[in-house]
Amino acid sequence: MAARAVPRRLYLAIFGALMGFTALTVWAAFIDLGRLNMAVAMTIAAAKAALVVLYFMHVRYSSRLIWVVVGAGFVWLIILISLTMSDYRTREAPVTPAWRAAIQDKLKL
Amino acid sequence: MAETHTALPAHQFDDLEQQHEAGALGMWAFLITEIMFFGGLFTVYTVYRWSYGQGFAEASRHLDIRLGAINTAVLIGSSLTMALAVHAAQTGRRRVLILFLLFTILLGSVFLGIKAFEYNHKFHEHLVPGPGFRLAGPEARHAELFFSLYFAMTGLHAVHMIIGVGILATLVMMANRGRFSPAHHAPVEITGLYWHFVDIVWIFLFPLLYLIGGR
Numbered sequence: 001m002a003a004r005a006v007p008r009r010l011y012l013a014i015f016g017a018l019m020g021f022t023a024l025t026v027w028a029a030f031i032d033l034g035r036l037n038m039a040v041a042m043t044i045a046a047a048k049a050a051l052v053v054l055y056f057m058h059v060r061y062s063s064r065l066i067w068v069v070v071g072a073g074f075v076w077l078i079i080l081i082s083l084t085m086s087d088y089r090t091r092e093a094p095v096t097p098a099w100r101a102a103i104q105d106k107l108k109l
Numbered sequence: 110m111a112e113t114h115t116a117l118p119a120h121q122f123d124d125l126e127q128q129h130e131a132g133a134l135g136m137w138a139f140l141i142t143e144i145m146f147f148g149g150l151f152t153v154y155t156v157y158r159w160s161y162g163q164g165f166a167e168a169s170r171h172l173d174i175r176l177g178a179i180n181t182a183v184l185i186g187s188s189l190t191m192a193l194a195v196h197a198a199q200t201g202r203r204r205v206l207i208l209f210l211l212f213t214i215l216l217g218s219v220f221l222g223i224k225a226f227e228y229n230h231k232f233h234e235h236l237v238p239g240p241g242f243r244l245a246g247p248e249a250r251h252a253e254l255f256f257s258l259y260f261a262m263t264g265l266h267a268v269h270m271i272i273g274v275g276i277l278a279t280l281v282m283m284a285n286r287g288r289f290s291p292a293h294h295a296p297v298e299i300t301g302l303y304w305h306f307v308d309i310v311w312i313f314l315f316p317l318l319y320l321i322g323g324r
Contacts, residue, residue, distance in 0.1 A: 011193060037321075044316070057302055066137060
């Protein structure tokens with residue numbers, strides 16, 4: 001991140017891309033894709049966030065140390081959400097009669 | 110405070126490059142705690158959105174997509190002016206730096222103004238969670254939960270914006286006194302990181318709060 005200044009034209013291009021993605025995500029929200037709507041919206045948001053992190057926040061031009069630290073931050077966020085959801089989404093797992101019988105069978109051993 | 114105009118690093122660093130990197134790294138360490146801070150709210154959102162998708166979608170239809178989209182554009186614009194302010198600091202153009210810092214403050218204030226207008230509207234529509242909350246239909250309780258998250262997440266985001274505007278105002282005064290040079294402008298760079306981070310939070314809040322109604 002030293003005095004190596006990023007050309008201003010690049011900032012303008014990133015700004016243009018971010019505005020384009022914003023228009024795209026609004027447009028996509030009006031199309032009924034069922035469960036895919038969420039995936040589309042989050043993919044676009046992640047792409048926008050990546051542009052901001054890499055160019056506006058200069059991570060693209062930073063040392064490996066910064067890359068690792070930034071990456072770890074986002075990986076930890078994914079762990080936070082995915083492990084929490086893996087709990088919530090399996091709490092109501094249906095126990096079928098066959099399954100219950102199998103468990104009782106095991107416990108008798 | 111060391112001499113701000115010498116191109117020498119503080120005594121604990123080998124060179125300026127290392128000093129710059131240490132500054133950025135420290136800021137990123139802070140921003141990661143911020144990711145986890147907002148991450149808690151995003152996790153709560155995910156849990157309840159998954160359970161009460163219907164109520165969340167109905168509640169989301171009460172938000173104004175146009176205002177949300179305008180605010181997204183305003184905030185992205187403010188990130189551009191912030192990036193250009195950092196560029197001006199790197200190349201040592203003081204007047205341009207002050208100009209872009211002021212532009213960033215202006216856009217940040219426009220964002221907060223629109224947000225205040227939206228909040229006010231929600232009060233008038235009785236969509237603020239609590240005893241005054243009024244919404245017909247079987248999904249009212251879940252919609253109330255959505256609005257609790259809406260106010261918690263956008264509120265916390267707005268607090269970050271207000272702090273950011275305050276820091277930017279301080280930078281304007283520092284720049285005015287000639288405290289920055291191509292070799293020493295870490296406060297501008299680090300404030301830039303903070304400002305862009307706040308922008309990223311909004312980039313996720315906008316689709317999650319405004320665009321889930323499937324209109």
